[in-house]
Amino acid sequence: MAGVSSEPGFLLTTIEKGANWARTRSMWPATFGLACCAIEMMGTGAAHNDLARFGMEVFRASPRQADLMIVAGRVSQKMAPVLRQVYDQMAEPKWVLSMGACASTGGMFNNYALVQGVDAVVPVDIYIPGCPPGPQSLMHGILSLHEKIMSGEIQRSTGLV
Amino acid sequence: MSDATERAESVEEKRRAQHEIWVSGTEERMPFAASTNEGSQEMLPRDQDPALDIQRGIAVDDDFVTPERVVSAERQIINMGPQHPSTHGVLRLQMELDGETVTRVKPIIGYLHTGMEKTAETLSYAQGPTNVTRMDYLSPFANELTFSLTVEQLLGIDVPPRADAIRVLMTELNRVASHLLSSATMGMDVGAISMMIYGWREREICLDFFEKVTGLRMNHNYIRPGGVAAELPDGWEDDVTNLIKVVNAGVDEYEELLNGNPIFLDRTLGVGVLTPEEIKQFGITGPVARASGVDWDLRKAHPYCGIERYTFDVPLGKHGDVFDRYKVRIDEIRESLRIAEQVIVTIPSGDYRTTDPKVTPPPRARIGESMEALIHHFKLFTEGVNVPAGTAYQAVEGPRGELGCYIISKGGARPWRMRWRAPSFAVVQALPVMMTDSLIADVIATLASTDPVLGDVDR
Numbered sequence A: 001m002a003g004v005s006s007e008p009g010f011l012l013t014t015i016e017k018g019a020n021w022a023r024t025r026s027m028w029p030a031t032f033g034l035a036c037c038a039i040e041m042m043g044t045g046a047a048h049n050d051l052a053r054f055g056m057e058v059f060r061a062s063p064r065q066a067d068l069m070i071v072a073g074r075v076s077q078k079m080a081p082v083l084r085q086v087y088d089q090m091a092e093p094k095w096v097l098s099m100g101a102c103a104s105t106g107g108m109f110n111n112y113a114l115v116q117g118v119d120a121v122v123p124v125d126i127y128i129p130g131c132p133p134g135p136q137s138l139m140h141g142i143l144s145l146h147e148k149i150m151s152g153e154i155q156r157s158t159g160l161v
Numbered sequence B: 001m002s003d004a005t006e007r008a009e010s011v012e013e014k015r016r017a018q019h020e021i022w023v024s025g026t027e028e029r030m031p032f033a034a035s036t037n038e039g040s041q042e043m044l045p046r047d048q049d050p051a052l053d054i055q056r057g058i059a060v061d062d063d064f065v066t067p068e069r070v071v072s073a074e075r076q077i078i079n080m081g082p083q084h085p086s087t088h089g090v091l092r093l094q095m096e097l098d099g100e101t102v103t104r105v106k107p108i109i110g111y112l113h114t115g116m117e118k119t120a121e122t123l124s125y126a127q128g129p130t131n132v133t134r135m136d137y138l139s140p141f142a143n144e145l146t147f148s149l150t151v152e153q154l155l156g157i158d159v160p161p162r163a164d165a166i167r168v169l170m171t172e173l174n175r176v177a178s179h180l181l182s183s184a185t186m187g188m189d190v191g192a193i194s195m196m197i198y199g200w201r202e203r204e205i206c207l208d209f210f211e212k213v214t215g216l217r218m219n220h221n222y223i224r225p226g227g228v229a230a231e232l233p234d235g236w237e238d239d240v241t242n243l244i245k246v247v248n249a250g251v252d253e254y255e256e257l258l259n260g261n262p263i264f265l266d267r268t269l270g271v272g273v274l275t276p277e278e279i280k281q282f283g284i285t286g287p288v289a290r291a292s293g294v295d296w297d298l299r300k301a302h303p304y305c306g307i308e309r310y311t312f313d314v315p316l317g318k319h320g321d322v323f324d325r326y327k328v329r330i331d332e333i334r335e336s337l338r339i340a341e342q343v344i345v346t347i348p349s350g351d352y353r354t355t356d357p358k359v360t361p362p363p364r365a366r367i368g369e370s371m372e373a374l375i376h377h378f379k380l381f382t383e384g385v386n387v388p389a390g391t392a393y394q395a396v397e398g399p400r401g402e403l404g405c406y407i408i409s410k411g412g413a414r415p416w417r418m419r420w421r422a423p424s425f426a427v428v429q430a431l432p433v434m435m436t437d438s439l440i441a442d443v444i445a446t447l448a449s450t451d452p453v454l455g456d457v458d459r
Helices: A015-025 A036-045 A080-089 A100-105 A135-150 B003-018 B032-036 B116-120 B128-132 B140-155 B161-189 B193-214 B236-258 B262-268 B276-282 B287-291 B322-346 B364-369 B371-382 B423-429 B431-435 B440-450 B454-458
Strands: A068-072 A095-099 A126-128 B020-022 B029-031 B076-080 B092-098 B101-108 B390-398 B401-409 B417-421
Touching (some): A036 A068, A036 A135, A036 B193, A095 A100, A095 A135, B092 B440, B101 B431, B116 B417, B140 B390, B161 B236, B236 B322, B423 B431
Parallel strands (some): A095 A126
Antiparallel strands (some): B020 B029, B390 B401
């Protein structure tokens, strides 16, 4: 190709920036669909909205291969221990996205059955409002998480909750 | 028990005990192993399992004549779910396997129990649709319609013909959207991942129309007691006409993709069979029942919203296997689009909600002129719709079958008790009959074909 020098080039960056860049560009979500929000999460992954643009189309069935848990839907008292188990099985570094009103605060169901906010069980990085949040909202949440990762340090505190 | 296994178990116990989780809302911590154990809901030892007779074909017909199999010592129990990509929600299946053959199945439900029936007792009849629309989240319009019809039955009011036509249009398009998703996920579960992409392509068009009409892609709260929330937007006829054209073309593509595909046929033909007798014994309705040849559709048997005025057929299957369920759903999409086509032509003009002042607030202009209008407005927005004491049951044909709502009213603005008849629940309890004695790979195909929505099962 014309204009390309045969001299070997170099690139200056910090290890933090390089590592964080790599982490945001192929962040694999764990499938943790619970209710209505899970349908919108599937819709975000489908052709129309195309989550593959962010290197995120591979929803992993195994938590061991996943970096991001999108808690999509209402978390019942019975489901909470299961959710925690899946979170514990994910390898560090890991992030949690609370999708929708129910996962974030219990939503409209202030009753005996639901956990009033998933942050009682796992540490949450980003909350997405909406009932259910549309694909655009979910993508906005994901991009906000990318910004958060890019501005943070490599090491993440493993202090739970 | 040998020493080695005993030691291994105690190590495992210690390891699990180290994990603790928080009990929600308190500072208490619960040992992890205790927290995920569901006790008597889990699979019992063989000699204590009451469900075994049913699965073995004493109570219902056994599809397979199983010779007394030599039971190997290596029988294992595995969990599928509650977190699993193919369970279509948070269903948990405990399966006892002998090699690759499933010998026992136990569905465990309740992981999505939201207490909606209890919450309904604290919500007024005007707030009710907001609650019920989130039950079966793939058929929000059907839920709202069931609730609204039940409340209208208690109130003893009729809705204008235009509201009826809008309701029919929206519920039938909802059936299309639901079946599109069902076909898409079923294709993905048996290995046709392109089906997932195609199904969502057409579903997005339906969702766009819903968003235009109601403001939301899901959980619309559009159909309310007394009519619907708003008039259809300008140009809706063109939108629906375009939708019908695009979805019909898409459905033709699915059939081209799947109907002759040898892998798809191998995975679906003769798998997960239910006989008509079993359908009746388990109370299964909807596409799963019709795939077994049971001709039962509430739109024909107990018509609602004037749906008997439209011409449509009820597609029936013959064999009751996974393929027939897929085919029945595909045909139902076409029939629902046929109804939508007729709605565009025959929709009457008039009000989109009842003018009964006890249910619908008066127009803004009337409040300044009429004392009575002002009182009605005040009463409606402080107390809500007053429903006389009584009980009512109403069912509609949702995308998954007979969706029924039973309300007990003791007078006042809130129901005293609300109870739902969920079509998915009947299907989930029949899963052991379909899955026992089949291969573990067929479990996925069978589950996908029954299309349960766990929000509907657990509520």
